[in-house]
Amino acid sequence: MKESMPMNIALPVRLSPNRRHHARATACRLALVMLSLTVLYPRTAVPQPSDLTIKSKEAAFRAEGKSIKNERRHTEPSGATNPRKPFQLLGQNVKSGSIERLSWAPFSGITEATPVIVVGGVRPGPTLCLTAAVHGDELNGIQIVQRIIRSLEPDKLSGNVIGVPIVNLQGFRRKSRYLSDRQDLNRYFPGHPQGNAAARIAYLFFHGIVMQCDALVDIHTASFQRTNLTQLRANALKPAVKRLTQGFGPIAVLHSKGIRGTLRRAAEAAGVPAVTLELGESHRIQPGKVEQGYRGIQSLMAALKMVDEKKPAAEASLFFHRSKWVRANDDGLFLSRVSLGEAVRAGHLLGIVTDPISEERNEILSSHDGHVLGMAINQVVMPGYRVFRIGMQTHKSVKNPLAAGGRKERQRPR
Ligand SMILES: [Zn+2]
Secondary structure (H helix, E strand, C coil), X not given: CHHHCHHHCCCCCCCCHHHHHHHHHHHHHHHHHHHHHHHHCCHHHCCCHHHHHHHHHHHHHHHHCCCCCCCCCCCCCCCCECCCCCEEECCEEECCCEEEEEEECCXXXXXXXXXXXXXXXXXXXXXXXXXXXXXXXXXXXXXXXXHHHHHCCHHHCEEEEEEECCCCHHHHHCCCCCCCCCCCHHHCCCCCCCXXXXXXXXXXXXXXXXXXXXXXXXXECCCCCEEEEXXXXXXXXXXXXXXXXXXXXXXXXXXXXXXXXXHHHHXXXXXXXXXXXXXXXXXXXXXXXXXXXXXXXXXXXXXXXXXXXXXXXXXXXXXXXXXXXXXXXXXXXXEECCCCCCEECCCCEEEEEECCCCCCEEEEECCCCEEEEEEECCEEECCCCEEEEEEEEXXXXXXXXXXXXXXXXXXXXX
């Protein structure tokens, strides 16, 4: 207790003996007050540093009455954090050279906590975050995150990797895309502390974890009985995001800003470069897709110099500047006639819808030249159902931002 007593206050002027006595008495009284305060308010009542960090951010946002848009605006995914210093997440220290298994729950009480695994590298480097199952029924990403975490050796890692295999544990338990209140979590980021349950969950996850990342890969699959070509969705015109997409090696990249409320769009707006990795179908674990995602992220970590593997060749990916849905116009049994990734021309036969009673067959034709980026699996469809997503490659007059040196996109031979 000695160091907390204010006995060493330097008195700036020479005092008379009476006043010196008075000053000593005041100092003693102050010390007694400090002592009683310490007894009355023990250390547990004092906010811990992590609480202070999170609360001060929230307070700042509220006080300024603005969004988090400009926070960390200039962050680049390279060497932004130093794991030699203690890295802190969710109020816990992650030592360099260690793997910490933390957990995160949006609310206290009966909410189940979801695992957050942090691999703390021994060398300085960026913090890469891998999130999966923001939609609770999308399983491929869970396996990808687990495989990446298992593959890492902290003493050979530069930076940190934060893996959250199941962000939406509520949905995962119920084999559902949605939260238990039927809201789509991926339409609520960056969230709001006073919003509905989804907005609050999004807010707490975003500020507790995502804002600690220097780069984010959010892993998804197609929804509602569709399947996706392995692809990145990214705002490829932003330099920091473009570098992430290049890190994956050759892969299809669909340029888009992302729907408002998605984790990718909110992270990017907050200065955390982010991409969505899309692969395969929901409700299934597809080993081939898991392998592709695993290799892509391994390649990304090498490109970010987080692991020592050989840097991938800077090959241009297949770049699509936009996409269009082709819808079914008939009711019946749908059978696809094309494969994911296939190049098609406008008018190309994509699939057949057959009336199960009359056996009348109706063709679904492509509306555009492009490649099949996503499609419905064979099933019963109704008119209006989105059956094929056609990605359009950059027009000859528009530069492919992913091509080395900004060269024009070479049209793929058909
Ligand atoms: Zn999804």
